[in-house]
Every structure is written in structure tokens, then in C-alpha cells.
Amino acid sequence: MSEEKGVILAVRDLVKEFPMADGRRLRAVDHVSFEARKGETLAIVGESGCGKSTLVKTIMNLHGPTSGEILFHGEDTTKLTGEGLRQHYRTMQMVFQDPAAAFDPKMHVEDILAEPLENFGLLKAGEKRKTVEALLRQVELPRDFADRYPHNMSGGQRQRVAIARALALRPEIIVCDEATSALDVSVQDSIVRLLVRLQKETGVTYLFICHDLALVSLFAHRVVVMYLGCVMELLDGAELSAARHPYTKALLASVFPVDAAGAIPKTIPGDIPSPLDRPAGCPFQSRCDCAEKRCQEQRPELREVSSGHFVACHFA
């Protein structure tokens, strides 16, 4: 059933809460459901505090969910333990925002890239150098980078090494958590082009966490927009201009145009509310222009407004 349309990951009704010292519970992810298909880039977009990082950490099994299921090829990965879980980690790898912090500064790139393979006993004796050089070639770095330390590289080069490490185990899913947001625009552009090329070659699925809608509009197949732990809208990356949720529209309107005549974007006022102080009804009501009484009382369900386009808004 879940293998339909090449779905490899299905998140069902996922909730993640954290207990607070004063006994309250902070709900970071609130009944989130979506599916990721083989070979696609699913962007998860939202501002800080919207729960996107907690969501992917739960998907990566770095902590368990409060409730809900994460189905990988139909199997609930939240139930995995021990060796089963360890083997599952092979299929999902992660690229982080700050590659300088993701590496051991005292390890050569060669050892950084070989380590995941050694952990799973996948490296044949005498083939370490050859394998590492092949990985470097995949991310368009010269062979002699194998002898460098992380601090001897630029941010973009380090991020390429991080991508090579993620690729080493031939995972089915790579989670990129703000993988390009610390980079300069031209470097960001080259990393995104690299990711797209690698996807075409290997058929890997990306979960791409990002807060820049303009960037994801260039290469995401589908986009999940989150706010206060909830999915607000799910739509095609190529159809972002057809967004119907007021929050998605506000995010789109916040992009500064590269144009001298460009006016300063008119955006929504205020800040995201505290997840400890969640409003009843629609999570977005406090910053929404069209909020009415109904929005305060009833939380809008995510419903399909056209094929593959889901919106959680009473007015969409």
C-alpha cells in the first residue's frame, strides 16, 4: 500500500512533545503527516521554532516520537532497537548546517569519509584510498583533499565533504538540515546544483530543511510549509506561486527582490507564538489578516484543494 507511487517514507500523525521543568509539555511537532517518494526532493520550510528540526530528528530516530508512526518501506522505524536500528541508520544520512562543527578537527578527510564504511564493515582491505578518491570525485573535489584536515578547506568545500560522507553508505534518504544557509550565495548555488546532479545519478531522496522559499523553488519537487509544529500547506515546488495559505503567501512576500526598483517586502507583523502557549484553533491566527472567530475556535484540517495541493486554512 505505502509502496504506491514510489513512497519510501511515510510520516503518520507524528507528535513530539518535550517535558518542561514546570510540568508543562512543549509540543514541537503536532500531528504531522506526509510522504516522501523515491528520488524526489521534499523541502520542509518554516521559520525558527516551527518544529522542522525536531521533525527530522524524529524521522532520523535520534529521539522517539510521543505518538505517531514513521514508516520506511512500510516498516515502523520508531519500534527499531539495537542492531536493527543500527542497520536502519545506513539508509538515512544527514548533512548539517555547519560542516566545521560536524567533523572531528583532528581527522583527515580520508578517515572522515572512510569511517561510515568501516563502521559497517563495507571497506575491503587495501581499497580505502581508492574508495575515498571515488567519493571525492563524486562531489567534484580533487583527489589530494583526502590528505587535508577540515580546517584547511573553505565552507563550501567542507560541505562537499559532508555530502560525500553522507553518500558513502549509499543511503536512500539524505536529510539536509539548513545545509546551505551558512554559505555564500555563489557557493550555495554550486552546492544545490551538485545535490541535484547527485540525485539524478543515484536516485536518492532529499528531505531539505530550509527557510528560504526562493531557494527551494528552484529545485524542490514538493514543499511542506510548517508553522508552530503543524503542516500549513503541502504543494508542488513548481507551483509555489499558487500557494493559498496566508502563511505561505507571507513567506513568499518576505523574499527581497534583486531589483533596484524593488520595494521593501510587506510582511506579516509579530513573532511566532511560544509553543508552550499554543492558541486554540488555527496556529497562525495571531498574525493572519483574514482570521475570524472560526479560526480561534476550530483548527483547520489539512485538506486537498487540488491534486497534490493540501492546505490547512478555513478560507483556502
Place this chain on the structure above:
Amino acid sequence: MSSAQENAALLLEAKDLSIAYGKKDTVAGVSLSLAPGEVLSLVGESGSGKTSVIRAILGCLGGGGRIKGGSVLFDGQELSTLSEAEGRQLRGRDISMIFQDTGAMLNPVRTIGSQFVEYILLHTHSIKTKEGARERAITLLSRMNLPDPAGILSSYTFELSGGMRQRVGIAMALAFHPKLLLADEPTAALDVTTQAQIVAELLRIVRESKTAMILVTHNIGVAACVSDKILVLSGGEPVEYGAAAEILRAPKAAYTKKLLAAVPVLGGERYV
């Protein structure tokens, strides 16, 4: 207008500025000028020397940095010839600065109010009492559209959101109607909706008070929306300098073209 008149109208003029950290030259040959009320953006990638340039103007290059050559004229005065005391008079009053994260600039174990009051009393003689300074701080915070300014004064930096902290930083920097505001990536740490709010407020206040601003940013979109002039830096050297509209419409240098082409735009050509 003759060139002598033009020069008289300039607020800031840097000529052939070069900066070195120890023996390492990081910035060379930067010239720029700013009339009162003008907004100039310094754009370029990390390590291009943007921050060094504005820190040199403020006279607070860190890490063993020094101005190696060139001159910086502010309001007709050569900044390098000022004594330490004269420099202190200028900084914080006529030239002030905002940083990427105001939370990092302020002391986390003191309330925002105590630091704001201290800052006001240090820099002005017209306000003599703590109560007076507090009132002034409240007025300044309300001007930044901050709700409950009195509550903010009794808060600590970690109790505020990033956007609110940044508004506090801007309110402090603009406390004495400086002639020149130096803004170092003031929105880089903020969310996109907050960034748009802060840029709009910053620009409104700068225009109202006719303050000139040098904005350091790697966000070309922000630079495009606020600037009169743009200076593009790469590897510590000026690549292109001129009217913002001109540079954005018809960039001349290959580097500028590459930089502009790399900015993701909504509805741009997709890679997949």
C-alpha cells in the same frame, strides 16, 4: 555643482583605504564616499573585507588589525589624527554601529534597561538622571514599534526573541541621532518575515532622521531594496562601485554578474 562643493557636502570620504592584520594585508584600495542621509551597501562573500572596512571607519579593528594606508575623512576631520578621547566622543554619538546579534553585544546578566540607561548617561550631558535616561530609552524603544517598552527594559537579552533584540540594538544605536550608522549584517540571524520587518523599520528611521548608513550584507536582495549606492568587494579589493540601480541593472564586473546570477529568485529557472 563643482567638485569642491560636492566634497564639502560629503559626510564621509574614504580614499585608498588599506587594512592589515599583523603582516597580512586584507583590504586594499577601497575608496568610498557618502553624503548625509545616503545609504551605501557593502556586498561580497565572507572574507571579502566588508566588516573590516566599517570597523576601520569606526576605529575598532579587532585582532591586531590596523589601517595601513589611505585616509578616512568624517565631517571634514581626518579620523586617524583624532586622539583617543576625541575618538570616544565621536563613537556612539556621531557614528554608531549595530551588529548581527544584539544579544551578543549586551551583557546577559544585566537587564537591558540598566545598560541602556548607562549608555545614555555616558554619551550625553543633557540628561543627568537615571529617570530621565529611562524615559528617553522608553521613547526610543516605542519608536521601533516595540510593544511594552518598560517591560523590555526590565528584561534580560535571552528573554527576548531575535527580532526584538535586534530592535533594541537599533534603538540604542540611534539614540543620539548619529550622522552615520554602521550596520554589520543586522538581519542575517533573523527569520525571513522578521528580516523584512526590521529592514523596513531601520530604513524608515534612517530616512526620518536623515542618518547616513553603511550596510554590510551578503543578502543582495536586502542591499538592492535599501541602497542608494553599492560597493562590491571580493578578496579585500573593490570590484565595482556606483549607484545601486546602475549596478543591479547592468553590472560591469564579471564577479558582480556571477554574484547576482547566484541569488535564488522566486519563479527562476528550475534545476530539476
